[in-house]
Amino acid sequence: MSRGVALILPLLAFLVFLLSLVGATDDSEKRVMSVERMGKTYPKPHFVLVHGYTGGAWSWYKIRCLLETYGYKVTCLDLKGAGIDNTDSTTIHTFDAYNQPLINFFVNNLSDNEKVILVGHSAGGLSVTDASHKFSKKIQVVIYVAATMLKHGFVTELDKRDGIPNSTTGGNKSDGNMSRLHMSPQEDVVLASMLSRPVPFEVFPQARFRGDGAEHVRRVYIKTKYDQILKPEQQDAMIKKWPPAPSDVYVLDTDHNPLFSDPFALSGLLVKVATSIE
Ligand SMILES: *[C@@H]1O[C@H](CO)[C@@H](O)[C@H](O)[C@H]1NC(C)=O
Ligand SMILES: *[C@@H]1O[C@H](CO)[C@@H](O)[C@H](O)[C@H]1NC(C)=O
């Protein structure tokens, strides 16, 4: 019996998901875009999603779909040379140049009082840390998903050991090797191999951040238990060095890319965090 249930439950969940999408298309105007509390109306949080090495805005396609279905505003950006940004990656020599699209977004695309929930996956952790030093007043919470979380970037050798995927254990993705996404659907691994762009690999170890701006921003860390790229030991070491509140550390039973391998659980956690500030 439990076997039958085990087979039927995911099927049911998928059907419910499909139905929810149909519903969203039918009456998208009815999506809840604001929350009412104590007689005042607040806009629903705005998620800004930042990809990692070789990824792009496209990396978030499942998460974007789910979060928009729940009524959130979602922005996914391409960093320099990624996704459909047409910069040739061999012309990108600094981390600042690579991260410029995120910085520009904060400068140009947000109104004075607008705040966002900033989410970084993998090496996107460096990008969101940089932004949270520079724009702490515009960020409600920053969420690291299997991401490099180092307050000042790569300062010591230890920072590199903790924050850079270990190539001897299969972490070097600069060759587009996605074989360590062992729990992700094969279609997504194929999609990633078709869309991945060459990365300016040398800019990452240069990432350094000054100041303490990021100290003013609440941080959430979502660990990935079966990660073969940024290992759980590395994630734990970074959490120990710069701890978020203990109640702001979560674990997913996934490989390095829950964006592909468990979008329901990941978007559920993102919504949980959003709800805590709504
Ligand atoms: C930022 O604003 C510009 C100008 O309106 C727009 O073209 C661009 O798509 C926006 N960027 C993002 C990431 O939303
Ligand atoms: C990479 O992993 C191997 C095997 O676990 C370990 O011996 C080595 O020290 C690691 N390298 C770095 C740079 O952490």
Ligand SMILES: *[C@@H]1O[C@H](CO)[C@@H](O)[C@H](O)[C@H]1NC(C)=O
């Ligand atoms: C990663 O792989 C690329 C291409 O195979 C290679 O050029 C580069 O040196 C490797 N980097 C590390 C840190 O092993």
Ligand SMILES: *[C@@H]1O[C@H](CO)[C@@H](O)[C@H](O)[C@H]1NC(C)=O
């Ligand atoms: C990816 O890594 C696996 C295991 O390390 C290796 O067998 C395979 O040849 C690599 N693929 C590419 C395209 O480099």
